[in-house]
Amino acid sequence: MKAYIKRIIILTTALFFGSVESYADNNCKEDWKTKIQSEKIAFLTVEIGLTPQEAQVFWPVYNEVNEKRDQAMHEVIGSYWELSKAIDAGKPEKEIKTLLDRYLAAQEKQREIDNDAADKYKKVLSTEKVAKLYIGEEKFRRQHIRKLHNSHGKK
Secondary structure, eight states, X not given: OHHHHHHHHHHHHHHHHOOHHHHHHSOHHHHHHHHHHHHHHHHHHHHHTOOHHHHHHHHHHHHHHHHHHHHHHHHHHXXXXXXXXXXXXXXXXXXXXXXXXXXXXXXXXXXXXXXXXXXXXXXXSOHHHHHHHHHHHHHHHHHHHHHHHHHHHTO
């Protein structure tokens, strides 16, 4: 069973992140992001219990959703900072209203993406595996928060 899981992890990682040579050519930020993504894929593959056939169909859908999530998150963060700077600078009410509306719209877009994601996942996985995905994502997130917290506590 362990050999089976290792094969899934290796196959999945190779499919989505290319060769080691291309990994080595990226800058530090991209290396870090790629490393985290590889860890997440391996972790979720095991947590969900994906078969190789399910993984082939699921990961492209997941990656598409994540790309949209990332874009939406950038919009939320960008509009947040614009709003914050406008308030700090004492900008007029009209400008703050416009920036607040932009911020709220970005948050709404993010919620819509999250709501649509479950429907997309259910088209390629069982409901139980979709539930395991959400639980696994939260476990992975918490695990990395703990690692980050522990690494800062040791300094």
